[in-house]
Amino acid sequence: MLLLRPTESAVVFLQQLGRGLRLSPDTGKSCLTVLDFIGQQHRRFRFDLRYRALLGCSRSQLQEQLTQGFPFLPPGCRLVLDRVASERVLSNLRQCLPARRPQLLEELRALAAEGTIGPTSGQAEWLEALAMDPADFYGIRGASFTALRRDLGWLGAAPHPEEERLSRAIGSALLHGDDPDRLRALAAALRASAPPELQPLGERERRAWLMLTVQLFGTGRQWRPLEDALAVLWQAGAWRQKLRQLLELLAARADHRLHPLPWALPVPLRVHAQRSRPLDPPRGRALAPGHPVRPAVHHPAQERSPLLPHHPLQRLRHLPVGVPLGEPEPHAASLTHGAALHPPS
16 A cells, blocks of 8 residues: 555544555455555644554653564554655654744744634643644643743633742642543532632542642652642642643543552552552552651551552553453452552451
């Protein structure tokens, strides 16, 4: 199959590819060879959209696969680029998206002039117009939805003193979130005009807020008690609405099934959810009132759930503590790094 029709539509590209993937019992076709001659007709052609549609990966993962020769394709499939083609695609990946804040602002102004985005557009509309993932957007130094809206003249409120630091925390601590129930619950609560009262909250809800604030404010000198951290979020009203939109976006993008823990503990954890901070307090830790989080794991006697008995610098991504769908869940399961989860006695 020869690809000669320029398109930046992932759907059209997959339809073109699907023509050659049709079965042919009469000819006994067993493979398909595709020669792609498209991509040099203009400078802003987006190679990343085409390959991401084909591979189902992020832009950063695509760059890694490209340099390694696409090692994660299904059995029997190959994607071969010669040296020159590979160099051109890598160069395109680096140039097609803005890599610095001034370039991003210039692209947003062009989209605004076209009428693609406007003063009422949210983060989801921005990312769709830019064809960027949240990780690509927040990976640009100084990229902030509220700050860029001010630069575009669409937000008049002055920034909160903590806004810049909180925006930096998004890229390093929040974008991994994939538990839609917890994300939507937090997003709904962020709509309120005042922070939640801590006394009426259940232990699970309190720990969910504690997890969020630790991810945003960290565990070092910038750490804040939960009540003070929530007060800052509600003082930074415009930034809080940005955070709410981001949590809703991450919840909508969650693409795999999660399961509750096989025993009743007041922790906002679910099997197969991703975690990026191994020191989050909700993982079985007890915090003394007024004391910041320390790099050690405490296991309350009533819970007996050593969720993090591995080195504190290691990161948990997928927790394989579940079982295949349709099978009964065991009473105990194992984590990566050889750690074990024990139910309460």
